[in-house]
Amino acid sequence: MKTVTMLVNGRPEKLTLEPHRTLLDVLREDLGLTGAKRGCEAGECGACTVILNGRPVNSCLVLAVELDGAEVLTIEGLGGPASLDPLQQSFVDNFALQCGYCTPGMILMGKALLARNPHPSEDEVKEYISGNLCRCTGYENIVKAIMAVAAGGERIG
Template identity: 90%
Template sequence: MKTITLTVNGRPEKLTLSPHRTLLDVLREDLGLTGAKRGCEAGECGACTVILNGRPVNSCLVLAVELDGADVLTVEGLGGPEGLDPLQQSFVDNFALQCGYCTPGMILMGKALLAKNPRPSEDEVKEFISGNLCRCTGYENIVKAIMAVAAGGERHG
């Protein structure tokens, strides 16, 4: 067992862990954060995507014991009492989800992309989310939802 401290959605957490457990296990089972979904467990579906130290990763492929001092953002860390994050709202407005299983991963990929490239082209959006599978939407509305926030940023910026 190893004890680590890390920050999850802005909150410090201290955890004592067996080394084989993944970040996904710990988020879902120890911290009750079930936004990140268990999909393929092989890094192929993107449903477990979280932002680790500012970068999207597959949380099923990260050992939690490696994360002493790390900063993790899950979909639960978006938005707040005042309402949804603009990208979450855009997914609602653009009907960018049906079953919702891929949605947390898709939204976090959108956040990560817009953070480093506020005005991506449609092709850049498609390439960036190509590690995330969606069985429902055919991707069209997901791309639209991300592009809408990018365009909104331009209008206000």
């Protein structure tokens, strides 16, 4: 067991962990942050995406014991029902979700992209989210939702 401290959604969390546990395990099981979804657990679907030290990662592939001093942002830290982040609102306005399983990961990928490139092209958006799988929407409205925020607009199309 090893004790690590990390900042999760701005809150310090001290955790004593077995070495095999992933960041996804710890977020969901120890901290009750179930926005990051358990999909493939093999780094192939993106459902578990969170922002780690400013960069999007598949949290199913990251060992939590290696994260002493790290900063983690999950979808719960972005906004809630009473105060949605503009990208969350854009997903709603552009009908960019159906079952919602991919949505937290998609939104965090969109946030990461817009942070490094506030005005991406449509192709850049498609490329950036290409590791995040969605079985429902066909991706078109997800791209629209991200492009709408990049354009500073509301609903597209």
